[in-house]
Amino acid sequence: MKRILILVALLMAVGLVVAEVPGTVAGQWTQGTLGVILQPAPAAAGEGATIKIGALPMYTAELADGEGKELVMGYCSICHSVTYITMQPPLANWKPTMDKMMKTYGGEKFIPAEAAEKILAYLQAYYTPQTRKQ
């Protein structure tokens, strides 16, 4: 009995878990930000009949560096976030999408034709099945 206790004390001294079971692996931990989301502050409730939920979080996708990136960031994101570009399966031809944005949705109202051409060139240069990096 005394001998076992000494053995246990000895093992503990070298930092071992006494009850190692063959075939099991103890808890392992990874470091990093996986699964970590900042806790939002509680919204302050107002008075009367106004129901409010506070601001909605925004996020800007990282676009490929290249000529025309700023135009995309500026003009496309008037109506929607550029995540719409990075989310898509790579489009072989962005022209129909560009036309839809300009004509069907009225992008012409905001985007000069010259800028639209550069935006299309940027999308073709970085977001087709052949040119998309990630």
Added chain:
Amino acid sequence: MEKSINRRLLLKLLGAGGALATLRPSLAQTSSQAETPLPSFTGPGPNPYWNGVHPYAVYPQKLPLLRMTDRPVQLETPRHYFRTAFTPNEAFYVRYHLDEIPNEIDLSKWRLKLEGNFERPLELSLEDLLTQFKPVSIAAVNQCSGNSRSRFQPRVSGGQWGNGAMGNALWTGVRLKDLLDAAGVKPGTVQIQFEGLDRGKGPENLGSGRFIKSLDLNDPVLEETILAYAMNGEPLPMLNGFPVRLVVPGKFATYWLKHVTWIRALTEEDKNFWMATAYKVPDTPNGSTTPEDVAAGKVKTVPIGHFNMPVRSFIIDPDGSSPLVVGLPVKVRGVAFSGHGKVVKVEVSTDDGNTWRTALLGPDYGKYSFRTFEFTWRPSAPGKYVIAVRATDEKGNTQPDTPVWNPGGYLWNKIERQEVVVLAAK
């Protein structure tokens, strides 16, 4: 340092450690959380995952959901929230078309307006809706038309949803018919138009300025349509349409307008973008066509409202994130629904669809609700297995094992599969 060396030495002495310490990858902390994030998925093959591949994000009144886009907000419900027949409000998916959406509503000023071809145009407060009309409740599935779009081959553009652009809730509110009767629909009305508070930066008269949908006055679904002010017995979350949203049982969510504030009786068919151009599907029995026919301009299309949601079923557990054990029972669980009527049968296959066995169905909450199912499986040999599930509704519709294809990425209901690995117990 010395500690780890000693530990390794001892494991080696025990004869079990060497391989374990070096070959064994570290354990995932929970069944659904791996040690590395999923890289973003953009194809060109179909998305192999149950959900779309997007980061988790926290929004007001919401649990962490999969964020597809932030502006307009599009959030997908993670798989595990479908273990129950009713989807929690705080996990319910979100899909907007436009980016100017309400964060704040003053109910002392907000009014539901019935205007257009009515005998008595009305303006109703939320209190009027709560007190002057009989409340009704219906359990119904709300599913985005593009749910599972990331499965399409060849891929189609649009929101790359996995299976989580859907949810089931007990909706409580006012019968649309009661409102229409109160206002008195005048003869000559052909459609009832709905508009909510969502707005966009584009010109007013285009799809980027306003989101508007209409239902035919003679569509039988109007009898069952309600204007819901409660969802699972609670106020609607803002992102799901507070204070009231339309519930159109059996139809895709594009008709379930959020924040409904205007109801109009139209004397002419609605030709706005969201009716005439968007949400159109090929006029074929299952809405399917081919890229070649589309390119050749051969495809005639109709609004997706002409279709009820096709029958579908989903495997929620097991999700393949951890191996199963030979000889130990595992519960194959999930949900099924159909826009055509009650789900009467769900079958499970553990051999990739070669043989099928009937699953046990959960409670019947009505023909438009999710129905849970459960099947206990005891794998008898180690190996890789493909579990499949298919549902049949009371009209005899069964899920096909062939995929649909259309340019919008709509109406997907192919039999779902889940690969699992079974490991030895000795």
